[in-house]
Every structure is written in structure tokens, then in C-alpha cells.
Amino acid sequence: MDGPRFEPVRAVRAYERVVEQVEEAIEGGTLSPGQRLPSERELMVQFSVSRSTVREALRVLQARGLVRSRPGDPNGAEVLPFSPAALHKSMTTLARVEELSLAELVQFRMVLDSSAILLAARLRTDAQLADMESAVAGMRAAVEAGHDAFGEADVAFHDVVARSSGNKLIQICMDVVRSIVLKLIAEKIADAPDREALMRQSIRHHEEVLAAMRAGDGPLAARLSRKAMYDYYAGYVPAAERSSLRALLD
């Protein structure tokens, strides 16, 4: 019959065990953001490992965005609040090494944005709706102030929507993917010939979406948002890949 199913024992490095313990303490809530880790010298005593091992562990924890250590700080490494920086980093590398096309990224934004809008249209509070209204008002005011200000106002609107969706994961992924897309085509947008017309069209689209959300028509608002994003970005996407974006329109 079957004997006991032994698992192969991977040789786990000392620094990994240090990482695991600190990680569990942070994710388990024993260590909260703002709190300090013991100093490196103290850690090498507690874990009974060398200084180098402690330092390699801290480097990994820092790369994962969990702690930050500064030279000379007598308080030891600081436990950081969650930031999407690590997620942002891995998605950016994903985009580069897997050669994600702009079309794929925009498509992903269309999916996330329209989903957030659908959810927000149905779950929003009145206060959140008011925030969206003032965000669109901010976009109208920013047309004169130039393209950078307009971009910020636009981002502010989508942030309110994302928060109103009630889903933090959608919110964070939207933020990450949006920044990647904007970085990819920042120059092209700045060089667009008729920027003001584009801004005014974008405002009209946002107003339509907002009206649908105010009316509680989630599917309509979502459909409009996909169309708006398609119109805004299609020009920057190679013609051959535009059909994959149109597959999301109805």
C-alpha cells in the first residue's frame, strides 16, 4: 500500500526564514504600520544569524514594500502601510518582459473602469455621487489650466468612482494599470494636435456617464464608459489591434 507521502525538503535559506517570520508578524497584525523593527544588531541576536543574513532579509522585505530602513535611524526599520508599489512594479515588469501591447493594457482598463462604474452606479452613496459631480466640475475648470491639470482632474474622477465601487482590489488595479498606460503614451497625448477639443469631448463623455449613474442605470453607464475610453485611446493603438478593443463595445 501507499506509505507516508513525504514531501521533498527544499533547502530553505536562513534569510528566508527571517523574512517569513517578519512577514507573518506584519500580515498577522502583530506588527502594524508605523511600528519599528528591532535594530539589525538586535535582530541578529533574536534570530541568531549573522548581520549579512539579517540585511539580506531586510532587503527582500523592503523590495516587497513591507518595511523601509534608513541609515542612522536609531529606531530600526519602519513597518510601512500597504502601498501598491510592489504590485505596480511587478505589473510593469510583466508589461515589459511579456511585451504587453498598449491594446491589452487599454482593454484591461476598459474592463476594470466599466466594472467599477457599474458597481458604483448601484452601490454609491449620495455623498459619493456629489464627489463625482465636483470631480467633473474640476475637469471643466481645468481645461483652461492646461493638459496636466486636466489629466489630474480626470484621474480624480476615476478615483472617486473606484472608491465608490466598494472594491479595493479593483481600485488598486485600476490605479496601477492607469499609471502604466499614461506613462506609455504621455508624450503622444501632450503632442496631440487639438488637445482642447479632445478635452471638451472627454468632458461630454464623463457627463453622460455621470448622468447614467445618477439615474441608476449601471449597464448604460458602463457601456458609455467603454465607448468613451475607446474613443480616447483608439488613436494611439495600432489599427490592427483596434478590433480587439471594439470587441468590448456593444
Next chain:
Amino acid sequence: MDGPRFEPVRAVRAYERVVEQVEEAIEGGTLSPGQRLPSERELMVQFSVSRSTVREALRVLQARGLVRSRPGDPNGAEVLPFSPAALHKSMTTLARVEELSLAELVQFRMVLDSSAILLAARLRTDAQLADMESAVAGMRAAVEAGHDAFGEADVAFHDVVARSSGNKLIQICMDVVRSIVLKLIAEKIADAPDREALMRQSIRHHEEVLAAMRAGDGPLAARLSRKAMYDYYAGYVPAAERSSLRALLD
């Protein structure tokens, strides 16, 4: 008038400069997966830093999933092909430190899965449709083989769909979020009272989705898939949060 706008010079650590250079080489294609980095001693000469610095840099690169080094390997660290491991890691920490609810994760799956299905229904090739058919056939065959085998067949179906969507980003995010959700409720599913009935219902749902895709009706297939996932997971979600899932149903 304005003088030159000097930016504050952040003190960038030595190991970070090493990380940046290697990272650029990998993401720029100078170093391809399977290739080897020089040995640590060679690297300390090329970068003219100490070995500790080289090692800290390698630890960071390893945490980002770009390289792997094994003790005693005379060939130096290996450049790895992209893997979603780093993305998986940061999403898992996100789920834990931000206390993402199961509802949020399932909601995200509903969004991604139905979007992939919508895209696949419109962009699939005939060969991919055949793969989906055989994947569902595999699910039917796996009912007898127990719940683990059924789970694998189910995953296989959704993988084919994700590939057929033509969007690698959606595909990878689906994979990551699915594994997190499954890990969260693996025990609960295994302990479900009428597992076989659930499996048969799941198969019926998949067949309906597949029929809609075969007919080219993307919106219907997407709607059915959201409903199917809601029915499958709603029981594991606290009642108070189910309404946020229903907000995605029409």
C-alpha cells in the same frame, strides 16, 4: 524669473544601482531567460562593489522573480522566464494586510472571468472552441474521479478561455486571483455536503456558457458566467456582502 529646477538628490544605495542595471539588461532583452549572470565575485569586479552589496542586489532581483541562484552553481545566477509569482505574492499580501474580503475577491473574479468570456466569444478561433469543448468533457469525466480532479478540470476550462481572450494581462490576473480565492475556501469546498450535485450543476452552467460562446453571443455568455460564479460562491460569502456580488448580475 525661474532658475533651473533642481530635483532633490535621493541617496541611492549601491545595491540599488546594481539592481537597476541588471533589471534594465533583462527587461531590455540584453539578458534572456536561461542565460546566466556572472558569478558574484565577477559581479563585484564589474560593478566595483563588495560581495555583500552584490548579494543584496541579487536577493532583491530574486524577490522580484527575475533571477534565481543556487549554492555551488558554477554558472552564476540564472535569468528566469517571467512568472506571475511576484504578482501573486504582492496580491496575496494586499489581500491580507488590506483585509480584502472574500466578496471582493470573488467580485473581481466575476469581472475578469466574464470579460474574458465576452472577448473569447468574439475573438476565439475554432481550434480554441474545440479546446473548450474538450475541457468541459474533461469536467464531466472528472466527476467520478473526485473533487480534486474536478477542480483541475474546471481550472483547465477557464485557462483555455483566458488564453482565447487574447489578453495576457487578464489571463495572468485571473490565474492569480483564482488561486487566492481557491486557497481561501479550499477546505469549505471539500467539506460541502452535496459535492456531486454541485459539480453537476457547475457542469450544466459551463455547458450553457459554452453554448452561448459557440453561438457567438458574448454578452449572454458573460452574463451566464457571472450568474454561475455567483451561484457557486455565494454560499461562502457572508450574507451581508452578497448584495455587492448581485450588483454584477442583470
Next chain:
DNA sequence: ACTAATTTGTCCGTATGTATG
């Protein structure tokens, strides 16, 4: 199958610049 050479993992000691009280 065994040895030799090289590499990584880990440890220790030391020097230097920095932040805090």
C-alpha cells in the same frame, strides 16, 4: 564513482557617514 575546483551561503570584523537626543 571519486576528486578537485569553483561557487554560493553564512559568519565575523572594521570603517564611514548619518540621525537622534
Next chain:
DNA sequence: GCATACATACGGACAAATTAG
């Protein structure tokens, strides 16, 4: 300003692991 403790970075050392011959 000063003293202390800290992180950063360097260099040397040894054991365990891997590969080549």
C-alpha cells in the same frame, strides 16, 4: 556642538553544494 547608536559598505574567512574531469 557632542556623543551615541545606527545603517551602509567593505574585506576576509570557512563550510556546504555543485559541476567538471
